[in-house]
Amino acid sequence: MSREVLAKARRIVVKAGTRTLLDDGQKPDLVLLRRLLGEIVELEKAGKVVIFVTSGAIGTGMAPLGLTKRPDSIEELQAAAAVGQSRLMAIYNSILEPLGYAVAQILLTHDDFQDRRRYLNLRNVMGVLEGKKALPVINENDTVGVDEIKFGDNDILAGLVANAVDAELTVLLSDVDGFIMDGAVQGEIREVTAAVEAAAGGTTGLGSGGMISKIRCAKTVTASGGSLLLIHGKKVTLKEALEGKAGTLFLPTGTRLDHRKRW
Numbered sequence: 006m007s008r009e010v011l012a013k014a015r016r017i018v019v020k021a022g023t024r025t026l027l028d029d030g031q032k033p034d035l036v037l038l039r040r041l042l043g044e045i046v047e048l049e050k051a052g053k054v055v056i057f058v059t060s061g062a063i064g065t066g067m068a069p070l071g072l073t074k075r076p077d078s079i080e081e082l083q084a085a086a087a088v089g090q091s092r093l094m095a096i097y098n099s100i101l102e103p104l105g106y107a108v109a110q111i112l113l114t115h116d117d118f119q120d121r122r123r124y125l126n127l128r129n130v131m132g133v134l135e136g137k138k139a140l141p142v143i144n145e146n147d148t149v150g151v152d153e154i155k156f157g158d159n160d161i162l163a164g165l166v167a168n169a170v171d172a173e174l175t176v177l178l179s180d181v182d183g184f185i186m187d188g189a190v191q192g193e194i195r196e197v198t199a200a201v202e203a204a205a206g207g208t209t210g211l212g213s214g215g216m217i218s219k220i221r222c223a224k225t226v227t228a229s230g231g232s233l234l235l236i237h238g239k240k241v242t243l244k245e246a247l248e249g250k251a252g253t254l255f256l257p258t259g260t261r262l263d264h265r266k267r268w
């Protein structure tokens with residue numbers, strides 16, 4: 006029943022975290038990336054519009070800079086992001102090109118959502134890309150966003166992107182099977198209540214955002230009429246997820262607002 010929203014969604018934001026995209030937090034998982042990007046292209050061919058929010062830049066940039074563990078200093082994190090972002094995009098391009106698709110790289114900061122002109126530019130560009138054989142691939146502009154790295158939060162970014170492009174569905178690929186409450190993975194959450202937030206219990210140490218930022222993303226998305234699906238990115242394929250076979254589905258609580266209100 007409510008899983009119908011999965012089949013019906015036309016515009017879908019897919020966000021994958023570092024732990025899904027990389028092995029050992031550092032090496033791009035090529036098998037997974039080929040599978041995931043291939044599935045995204047299939048969805049596009051079936052008439053869906055997919056926007057991919059990627060993490061993994063910092064992890065990918067560590068080895069080329071001779072870093073063996075995640076650095077603590079902001080400058081080193083930014084340097085790693087600068088190196089890793091371009092490496093990741095090279096990999097994405099090499100996978101997508103044989104499938105006839107290009108990468109449209111979009112790097113954003115929180116300011117881009119606050120400034121109405123930049124926000125409208127973003128919407129316009131996304132509109133131009135729709136229906137083209139170019140996949141929008143979005144990440145935070147880590148090299149200029151000190152705060153973004155500190156709170157390093159692509160879950161929140163995914164929620165803002167979903168709102169900006171009027172996505173009916175946001176899929177978060179993480180390293181948990183779904184949202185756990187009362188000791189069990191919940192199939193469905195009808196409303197992000199205080200109890201849900203309490204069960205998310207601060208940070209879980211997963212990626213940089215943890216469960217709390219996933220719940221915040223769910224709140225943003227569902228309050229403006231979208232749905233959010235939280236799945237395990239390595240265990241579940243996108244196809245299985247969209248068939249409602251796994252994960253936690255957060256259902257819309259609000260009605261779809263006009264986009265000026267949403268901004």
Ligand code: GLU
Binds near residue numbers: 059060063144158159
């Ligand atoms: N933007 C960061 C990166 O690409 C990841 C932030 C996050 O995982 O939330 O490495």
